Amino acid sequence: MPIDPVILTQDLVRCPSITPADAGALEVMSTALRPMGFHAEHLRFQEEGTDAVDNVFARRGTTGRHLCYLGHTDVVPVGRESDWTYPPFAAEIHDGKLYGRGTADMKAGNAAFVAAVSRFLSRHADFEESISLLITGDEEALAVNGTVKVIEWMQQNGQLPNVALVGEPGNPERLGQVMRVGRRGSWNAKIVIEGKQGHSAYPERADNPIPKLIQILQHVLAEKLDDGTDYFPPSHIVISSVDVGNPASNVIPARAEALINIRFNDIWTDETIDSHMREVFSRAGIPFHAHSWCNAKSFMGGHDEIWRELVADAVEHVSGTRPAFDTGGGTSDARFIAPFCPVVEYGPVNATIHQVDEFCSVADIEALTRTYDMVLEKYFYGNP
Numbered sequence: 011m012p013i014d015p016v017i018l019t020q021d022l023v024r025c026p027s028i029t030p031a032d033a034g035a036l037e038v039m040s041t042a043l044r045p046m047g048f049h050a051e052h053l054r055f056q057e058e059g060t061d062a063v064d065n066v067f068a069r070r071g072t073t074g075r076h077l078c079y080l081g082h083t084d085v086v087p088v089g090r091e092s093d094w095t096y097p098p099f100a101a102e103i104h105d106g107k108l109y110g111r112g113t114a115d116m117k118a119g120n121a122a123f124v125a126a127v128s129r130f131l132s133r134h135a136d137f138e139e140s141i142s143l144l145i146t147g148d149e150e151a152l153a154v155n156g157t158v159k160v161i162e163w164m165q166q167n168g169q170l171p172n173v174a175l176v177g178e179p180g181n182p183e184r185l186g187q188v189m190r191v192g193r194r195g196s197w198n199a200k201i202v203i204e205g206k207q208g209h210s211a212y213p214e215r216a217d218n219p220i221p222k223l224i225q226i227l228q229h230v231l232a233e234k235l236d237d238g239t240d241y242f243p244p245s246h247i248v249i250s251s252v253d254v255g256n257p258a259s260n261v262i263p264a265r266a267e268a269l270i271n272i273r274f275n276d277i278w279t280d281e282t283i284d285s286h287m288r289e290v291f292s293r294a295g296i297p298f299h300a301h302s303w304c305n306a307k308s309f310m311g312g313h314d315e316i317w318r319e320l321v322a323d324a325v326e327h328v329s330g331t332r333p334a335f336d337t338g339g340g341t342s343d344a345r346f347i348a349p350f351c352p353v354v355e356y357g358p359v360n361a362t363i364h365q366v367d368e369f370c371s372v373a374d375i376e377a378l379t380r381t382y383d384m385v386l387e388k389y390f391y392g393n394p
Contacts, residue, residue: 074139119177186329191312
């Protein structure tokens, strides 16, 4: 009998898997997959100085084309439970909405894909190609012991797929609005200007770093990085913090610092954006120290037109709406699989993710299951 995606979503939500804790969620997934012939590898990774993270790679079949679904079972903290209308891990259904932390982000998506596979296999008992699921417990945290490590393991063990689908919630209001075909990169810098502390009554005895930092930031604010591309908006710069660590109005501080975040498109790499911004910082002719880091590279995952259009066709068939190809939002684990195969992202509505009273409508869970089922049907059998 095919799996009920709503019941499976409830089973997953009832596991309080606040990142990086698993709380049994991965075993719920594995238990649902094993009767369908999936072999589940439980993979634990731990970099020095980080928490150990559990992950699962489950695959059915070893030959033919290989489609991989990527998801995560870890969730963000609930905040104050007293603020919730319904308990965050009770998975209660009220007025057609399934409430709970992680319903939309992204346990409903995981359940929908598993249920879609069960429906697909019930129609195709002779299916001999390959379907896999990469489910991590490290998407909402550091993302160093999860998908990126599992993909390294997949590469070493000959398990890389031909195409990938990520179930991240990207639709802002209703299913069918958005399909992610790439993501912007995220580059950061901390600029430090050293000065000399002193009394504000005797500025000649001090060296105030604040005006110098302001001069540098004026060049940052004036910088236009690009005009965007076909699928990406223009890259943009945000000054996210300016700090001198000084609570006193009559003291000139010893140093001034600023934090900068840039969301950059596929015109740039992390290396070229770093080099360019250091040149921008230097235009004021003021000595500075800058520490920079990039926690996500820009990528275009939907570059394969056949895969992109196939998924979009399935979305349109079920939702009645042709999804817009989009590269917005934050980061996702799609960035780790993008170097190896075409990848697109399509999942539930994201209007309540990370919020109190997060929910996913029962109707959307069913519609998402039908969508994923159609993706499988179209990819492996070419059926409409």
